[in-house]
Amino acid sequence: MNYIILIFQSTHRTLLAEKVLLGHGIKFDIIPTPKEITSDCGMAIRINPSLTNKGMVISILNDSKIDFNLYEKWMQ
């Protein structure tokens, strides 16, 4: 499946994003950052696009002023 991968500057910001997204009832996983994407931070947020609307996630993070980079990656 093609997942959405969100990468943040620091572990702190990844967990801040986790807190904010959980507060909005968004479903996601925390995964080790895929090294072919970046080595910015050890952990990343993975979202299943068939369960969660990508636009909604982007808008929640933007509203919370949390900077991120978004990638799409095929994962089993």
Place this chain on the structure above:
Amino acid sequence: MKVYLDNSATSWPKPPAVLDAMSTYINEYGASPGRSGHGFAVRAAREVFETRELIASLFNVESSERVIFSANATHAINIALKGLLKKGDHVIITHMEHNSVRRPLKYLKSIGLIDVTIADCCEKGYVDIDKLTSCFRENTKLVVTIHGSNVSGAVMPIDRIGQICKAKGVLYMVDAAQTAGFIPIDMQNDSIDILVFTGHKKLYGPPGIGGLCIRNGIHIDTLIHGGTGSRSELDVHPDFYPDRLEAGTPNTLGILGLKAGIQYIIAKGIDSIRERLGQQTAFLINALKGIDEITLYGPGTSENRLPLVSMNVKKISPSQLALTLDSEYGIMTRAGLHCSPLAHQTLSTLPQGTVRFSLGCFTTDKEIDYTINALKRIITS
């Protein structure tokens, strides 16, 4: 009977939840936070994140990522002073500062980097605001004051000093080693730019953990460069917080103990802890002030003060009194200069210092009574 009255050095005992949190981490998921994405590392990282959020909420810090962990208050003060001050800067401190502030500034002055002015304080330990205001120069970059004196117990008017610094466009750093967790601190309302705390005193965490909180917009250069778990492919240290000031594996064990300590005081109520300790301190002071042989230092019982009593007994040196209290009565106090010779200059208690009785939230009324009776016996014997 063992009576521990050295809580201003390190509070003891700790709430049971502190040890529980620390042993759970060691036994169940003791991994490095933020260095991997596996379950243990994520759980540890979440705990560290939540502790930063808790501290940010406790002191009203604008951004929780600007809560930086250090080994203790001294370490945090060194990070701030040495990472902030540049050649030609002028710094104002007070005559009640601890060596943790005085010594790094003296060092920076000795290498020709900065100049320092020390503002006078009254005999109780309060800074003279007019004198402090007259110390400002064109090149004044920073004012540093202790919040609560570890020697006299006086509590400085940090909101007033913060306003003065803000009006003059000068940074204000508060050393809250003795007050964090005891007196409410609001970084934004009190106009504090940098707040230094330690975990092992009135936040009831273990020794070895402290930190600093930095207002948005202020940048501090790091003293230590190294691994942060972020931007690992680059050979330069990251410039974002908290990674900027936290190279190397953090003290997760201490951070978790600190979190449990803070949760304990919040659940118990910081105001109710302060009220009870205020009553116990007032009881101790009132019992001692009627004794001719005893000289008490610091503010009176009606003033905003810390739960400590600094005193001397005529014809008995502080070290001898502390030894007698410990060896004959099991009462543990601290004698001497309390790492604050400047403060003793203010109180006129150099070179011998004082004996300090400092209370904690587990101190009982019975222990206070026992201590008063022990002092009376020592004086009459």
